Amino acid sequence: MSPTKDAGLRVQGLQMRYGAQTVLQGLSLPLLSPGQVHALIGPNAAGKSTLLRGLAGLQAAQGQVWLDGEDISGWAPARRAQRLVYLPQSLPTRTGLAVFEAVLSAAMAGRRGRSADALTQVESVLQRLDLIELASRPLLSLSGGQRQLVGLAQALVRRPRVLLLDEPTSALDLYHQHLVLERVRQEARDQDMAVLTVLHDLPLALARADQVLVLDQGRLLAAGPPAQVIAPALLAKVYRVDAVVGDLAGHPALAVAGAL
Numbered sequence: 001m002s003p004t005k006d007a008g009l010r011v012q013g014l015q016m017r018y019g020a021q022t023v024l025q026g027l028s029l030p031l032l033s034p035g036q037v038h039a040l041i042g043p044n045a046a047g048k049s050t051l052l053r054g055l056a057g058l059q060a061a062q063g064q065v066w067l068d069g070e071d072i073s074g075w076a077p078a079r080r081a082q083r084l085v086y087l088p089q090s091l092p093t094r095t096g097l098a099v100f101e102a103v104l105s106a107a108m109a110g111r112r113g114r115s116a117d118a119l120t121q122v123e124s125v126l127q128r129l130d131l132i133e134l135a136s137r138p139l140l141s142l143s144g145g146q147r148q149l150v151g152l153a154q155a156l157v158r159r160p161r162v163l164l165l166d167e168p169t170s171a172l173d174l175y176h177q178h179l180v181l182e183r184v185r186q187e188a189r190d191q192d193m194a195v196l197t198v199l200h201d202l203p204l205a206l207a208r209a210d211q212v213l214v215l216d217q218g219r220l221l222a223a224g225p226p227a228q229v230i231a232p233a234l235l236a237k238v239y240r241v242d243a244v245v246g247d248l249a250g251h252p253a254l255a256v257a258g259a260l
Contacts (some may be wrong), residue, residue, distance in 0.1 A: 005066050007086075008033040008194050009055075009162050014063035016047070016054050016218075023047045024054070024218045026152060027063070032212075034161070037185050037195045039209035039226070041202065043238060047218040048198045049089070052164045055196070056086035067161060081109075085160035089167045091151040099134040099142070100126070106154035110187055118157075125157045128190075129183055145176030149183065156187055163188075165197035169204060177201065181208040206230055206245075206252040227252050237258055 009032040012131045018026040021204050031186075032038050040048050054061035057077035064073045067083060097105070100122060107118040129149050139147065148168060155163055165184070169177040185208055188195045197204040199205045205212055205226055212229040216238050222229045227245070231254075235243040242257040 001124040005042055006031050006033075009196070010066040011055070011062045012066075014051070014061055014065070016050050016059060016061045018050075018086060022218065023050045027215075027218065027220060029220060030223050032162070032194045032196055032211075034192045035189050035196045036133065036210035037181070037188050037197060037208060038211045038213060039197055039205040040201045040213050040215060041199055041205055041230075042215035042221075048215050049166050050199065051215070052086060052166050052196065055162075055213050056080060056164055058086065082158075083160060084162045084164060085155045085158050086164040087151055087155045087166065087168065089170060091147060092186075097139055098136050099131060099139065099153075102139055102150060103153045103157055107157040109158065114183055121157050121159075122153075125153045128158075128187070129153050143176075145179065148172060148176065148180055152180065152187075156191070159191070160249065162194060163193055163197075164196045165195065165198065167198050169199065169201060177204060178208070178216075184208075185210075198258065203252075203254050206254060230254065 011027065011029040014024050014027040015022065040051070042048055050059065050103065053059040055065060057080040064071060066072065072080060083195055103122045103125060104118060108122050126135055129152065131149055131153060134142065134146060139150065144152065168180055172180065181204060184195055187193065209226050211223065212226045213223045214229060214234065221238065222234060231245055232243055240260045242260055244255045245258065246253055
């Protein structure tokens with residue numbers, strides 16, 4: 001069955017395996033619309049990171065994937081990477097490279113020559129992420145939060161239609177967790193880009209996501225607005241915790257009373 005021509009990313013019947021173990025079992029997702037942040041949540045070993053690698057073409061997968069109504073299931077990883085950009089949890093750090101050089105290197109991937117257009121893109125992305133003052137700093141001199149923003153800049157400078165983020169806030173302090181996701185959300189809107197991000201921090205998903213998708217044992221259990229999906233019954237079923245979701249000064253809040 002062919003999807004509609006809706007803009008965004010659509011997945012149908014995705015199956016992925018590790019050896020004899022089936023990780024994703026005919027997974028289908030609702031439309032991941034551009035301009036929105038879609039948070040992928042669920043317990044450990046649910047298949048979240050596997051899904052991102054499959055969508056990026058970095059791991060073998062069966063099923064169908066459409067982008068803006070076009071079937072990209074058979075595209076090679078290099079071709080997919082022109083429109084779907086994957087940012088792993090652990091970012092490589094090349095010794096001696098400055099911030100501007102690292103982002104320029106990403107901008108030049110697949111190009112020939114040192115085009116003025118690439119230089120302009122790098123400067124624009126660094127400005128938007130408030131990294132321009134760090135342009136000449138070596139990567140190794142940056143904090144974890146700063147390095148995460150540089151990794152985000154390397155992804156954005158490639159002008160993706162879909163950005164795939166694997167736990168972009170892990171190991172960051174509270175300030176940088178919210179800063180990174182604020183920047184991601186703003187870029188999604190400004191660049192008309194769909195973002196699919198794995199998150200373990202449920203309060204962050206409540207606060208920063210437009211849509212939440214719950215994955216457990218390779219299956220989609222629920223999808224929809226964060227405040228509707230992240231509810232006590234689902235938290236008890238998926239995470240085995242006794243939790244309350246409420247409102248705090250106009251913002252959704254989550255409190256966990258204990259394990260079940």
